[in-house]
Amino acid sequence: MFDTMTITKIVGGFCGTLLVFLLGAWLAESIFHPHVAYHDGERVQGFIIEVAEEETGPVEEVSEEELIAQFQEAFAAADPAAGEREFRPCAACHSLVAGENRTGPYLAGVVGREVDTAQGFNYSGALERVVDVWTPEHLNFFIENPSGYTPGTSMNFRGIRDLQARANLIAYLATIQ
Template identity: 45%
Template sequence: MSTPKVLTTLLGASLLAACSGDPPRPDKPEAPVVQVADVTQLTGDVEAGRMGFSQCRSCHTVEAGVNRVGPSLHGVVGRPVAHEAGYRYSTAMAAAGGVWDEQRLYDYLENPREHIVGTKMTFPGIKDGQRRADIIAYLKTQAG
């Protein structure tokens, strides 16, 4: 009778993942958390990123010009920081400067409130670098 043990292990893994802010990957429940500093060391998976973007949808759309709690993320890869027309950014984000290139997004999404102190994006971040790379790959397709 090993079933209860397996169940407990699975539950434990999901709970741990929930605490770190990353939901379990249905496809790879045992996948280790990827931690690299340089986004170019990873290959983002667009379809995984499309699913991962469900964590952003409560506040963001990828439709051009449609701002919600957060600004539209249509074409955000390569866009100057805090430049979505008609969106009221926090003072901190408005003053941050620079461009949302892939590395900047990768760093920001790990811990938004540490990367831009004072941002009003109340999202804890995604610890797993591969998941961030996946979402960035998806966002790159949401442009033009």
Template identity: 50%
Template structure:
């Protein structure tokens, strides 16, 4: 096999790869451009009751009855990225005295900028919203955690975070 044959094979492979990438790019542009128009008809359906209904109990009441010891157990999910010692940043910022602290106040941690747009202070209510769905609360956040679905778990974690600062 000579150099010319090798060059032709390489050019064929790279050309095919380039055409594939250009086709992918064009397909994404067409799909996201809105050229496909509106739906021609909409089928109305009755609510099947599949959505979860939030409890009518206010979060403040759930937080008042929260257990910090249970929160420490739930916090183990968070401990792979967050530490509770002051100044001990890991993948995420340290959470010592986080309740009541400014959202971007962990010394030495570089924030993504998404949190500063939605909240100023980590109040229990802001923590509750963030822990429910981090990406929903602060779109663009670099936190990859899916969230805590149970309100009791969120309240217990917040009670635990409040207890370690005292």
């Protein structure tokens, strides 16, 4: 049934397969094995990447009055048409039609409106502890970092970091009644 050549082929196949696996393991070990380095005379695993330290001065604290002045300057130059483009991500959760709540409350007439007064929306109550009326300045601080400005808010949005983009958005919202 089996002759010598068939047995030799089978054993050779197993040996070849074993050799392929051994070579693969050796190659993988050489690629993925954590390299050993020495840092300050101590053995550490991994690579040490030397990075030149930048000289940084003290971080300047900006007062709230300065931030408001910067915003008012940006708001004076705001473009409501650009704000309409900024509103597109907001439209996933907010409507511009009065009384039409979604995940968030409707934003028609939000500029100048008292906080937590959108009819039919269940607010978390966090906003009332921080602000009374949605002035452009309060909206600016809120839109920049909602959870940082009003801890406990249920609004799950990272915020808009660009000052002019926020000013454009608020100018657009001011046109919607």
